[in-house]
Amino acid sequence: MAKETIMVLDTTMRDGEQTPGVAFSADEKLKIARKLDELGVDIIEAGAPMTSPGERKAIKSIANEGLDAEICSYVRGKKSDVDIALDCDVDSVHLVVPTSDLHLKKKLKMTREELKKITVETVRYALDHNLIVELSAEDSTRTDREFLREIFQLGIDEGAQRVCACDTVSMMMPEQIQDLFSYLSKNVKVPLATHCHDDFGVGTANTIAAVRGGAKEVHVTVNGLGERAGNTALEEVVLALTKFYDYKTNLNLEGLYGISRLVENAAGLPVPPTKAVVGDNAFSHEAGIHTHGVLAQPSTYEPVAPEMVGQKRRLVFGKHVGSHAIRSELKKRGLKPTEEQVKEIFRRVKELGDRGKLVTDAEWSTIADEVMGRSLEKIIELEELTVTSGNKITPTASVRLKFKDMDMVEAGVGIGPVDAAINAIQKVVEEVSSIRLEEYHVDAISGGTDAVVEVVVELTDGKRVITSRGSSGDIIMASVQAMLNGVNRLLWDKKLRGS
Structure with a gap:
């Protein structure tokens, strides 16, 4: 019928x-x-x-x-x-x-x-x-x-x-x-x-x-x-x-x-991660028993295939992660860890998670690289950052980044100094890759006059979406760090894949 x-x-x-x-x-x-x-x-x-x-x-x-x-x-x-x-x-x-x-x-x-x-x-x-x-x-x-x-x-x-x-x-x-x-x-x-x-x-x-x-x-x-x-x-x-x-x-x-x-x-209103169907967590799995189940048979912990609504399955690494998820992700990247390496990666991820931290994709990848003896090359480095902002002044930022053997200089404006700095960096990045910023949020701010701000960004190169963190007493520098950490992660992974 x-x-x-x-x-x-x-x-x-x-x-x-x-x-x-x-x-x-x-x-x-x-x-x-x-x-x-x-x-x-x-x-x-x-x-x-x-x-x-x-x-x-x-x-x-x-x-x-x-x-x-x-x-x-x-x-x-x-x-x-x-x-x-x-x-x-x-x-x-x-x-x-x-x-x-x-x-x-x-x-x-x-x-x-x-x-x-x-x-x-x-x-x-x-x-x-x-x-x-x-x-x-x-x-x-x-x-x-x-x-x-x-x-x-x-x-x-x-x-x-x-x-x-x-x-x-x-x-x-x-x-x-x-x-x-x-x-x-x-x-x-x-x-x-x-x-x-x-x-x-x-x-x-x-x-x-x-x-x-x-x-x-x-x-x-x-x-x-x-x-x-x-x-x-x-x-x-x-x-x-x-x-x-x-x-x-x-x-x-x-x-x-x-x-x-x-x-x-x-x-300008972020969709809550737990929002049904389209939230970032709608098809994300962290708990060990869940990741084990979804890797064996997705329907165990997913009501529909994420692709049905244009989403992708995501395994999140944090305090609840299981070793099956770690092995699966490493295998997906073409890596062959020893049992001891899996245990050490597992331990470090758990340790970071136990401190109440969101373990970003860039941090998880860095842990895996360190344990497996692969050092992350900084493909893009910040050489200089200047930001001007004030009453009746359009927030403007200029950056000088080192990419391989080249010095690249760009300027950007924004609705605030953070926006201006990110726009300037985005201009440089666009010249060397298709990486773009998808999401930005302040993850945590410690108390006191010497507060440390943590910024988490979501970046994509069209094939992968990753999260990355930056920490500093200055929100502009924390934002720049988060951007560059993520960009370097994506460029490094692309270089390893030979693409």
Whole structure:
């Protein structure tokens, strides 16, 4: 029996952008839209055009990009909002009207009859201007069911093509959501959508429950972005529907990790390592019994193959590591350690882990090299670093690095002195390799006026992703050390591979 296809509306660039501190530029929005389209998202809610001229420009550029997805604009129950959306050349409007008595009385100061009149007029106006209309009821889960059905029916009678019930502040649990959607799906004759938030940590569960109750479309955001505790996460819903139920989506699951990283960088909000599906730890294993099991048969400790969502399996070396993982990693690198060498590497890694340290890839590799008598050559060395920063001065850094027999000099600017220094080093590195910085964070800071800061960076050369650490009383030097330690590690490994 063929699986039923569930439509996906992504609202990362509208509801997701309502995350405090998140604001996408027009260029970032266009990049995200292209990636979402490539992923196979059916409907892209590109933004709320009444927000600003910049928002309208961004939405219009997406609408005119020639994407396969339906490009949608958020509007309120106002003809003026529809006019602004029309100026953005969108295909559809997500027309949202509050329906709960709480919202009507306290926010809109409006009666139910007044809301019905506005809803009918706005739906008709949008349809008369050849827009697809998806009518959403805000705060549906605190709305009288019969009135909710009536509002939807009024929109449908005018010609609205889809309707959506919103659990705006997560006021229902999964069994309640499923019951509500079972009722609605029997009483509306157009596709029914679900829009859930994660205030109680059940956004994904509620969305799936709504689908099981009859919803044909899900509203989601990449990485679960959204105000308060966020919206339902796209990556969690589409994978769960595919893995556990007789549903499918039009999305290419292998692109989930890629879109997650793109949105993470644009939003400036790091994805927690423990985030389901796309977090760095989602397919990472450290505990000895787990690494032993996953090496013997991946399904022992992995619900799906990491490649299914564009991820890679990673064995982490720390206080819980087992000797099987160490042997496996050394073998993968073409090394043939003795039993005594394995034991010594095992001991040193455990010792570092017991001190409460994250054992980075570069540190683990250095331990292995030392124990096996392979000295790491510093292929790139810092000769000089100058940083200028201050009030009304653009932070600028200049570096002189020694690469083989050459002195290489570059300068960089940034939003701060650390950013400027890293940008300067990145310019030099780009001249000799394809290594780029993927992630930066401060791992630890000791107390006191003589505090030591530890910086951990994640670097990639396109084939491998490694972590590296730098420590110093100066955060700029700690950052530079972390970068150069990682770059040297990748270049050294590449030299050993002969590639």
